[in-house]
Amino acid sequence: QKEVEQDPGPLSVPEGAIVSLNCTYSNSAFQYFMWYRQYSRKGPELLMYTYSSGNKEDGRFTAQVDKSSKYISLFIRDSQPSDSATYLCAMTPPGQKVTFGTGTKLQVIP
């Protein structure tokens, strides 16, 4: 079993839809959680960073962490074609290396 599971997609949604991206994990030592967006042939860009259970909102993005269920989500409201990219979840115990999900490819159709 992989430490981090992420549905690879692709996920296609119409413009304006609410997108839900998810990751599950098995290592209870993970304490810090991140979401990155990666456009084709570019490096990952940090979108959200959180270390507590609950929700964190930044503009159209909301990150949700449920440590009891070992489940994290990223919600994108009012999705735009420019949101089309691969989204990587990432997580780490304190002071150790980061474990990345395999990424979910998202396509927002105009």
Place this chain on the structure above:
Amino acid sequence: GAVVSQHPSWVICKSGTSVKIECRSLDFQATTMFWYRQFPKQSLMLMATSNEGSKATYEQGVEKDKFLINHASLTLSTLTVTSAHPEDSSFYICSARLDREVQPQHFGDGTRLSIL
């Protein structure tokens, strides 16, 4: 936000050539930098962790003599692929972390390496 610059963005060279890739943190001091390799449609594979002023820590299976890493200052780390061969062709990405280990990594835009 934290900016990491990686150069070059794309390099094509002949087999046997050594290639150097630079990674700079532009607006913060990065005690730790990381080098990743990414194959098409796959996630990031950590190659090594680079700490300023000390030797890099390589992941299992990564040849340290093949992939030379230097982290001479708090804002610059370099990866040199020595005697590159076609199987070394890949997308190499660096990242940097602020000097507190609980901070997230910020990535450069990657270097596409093609060995002919």
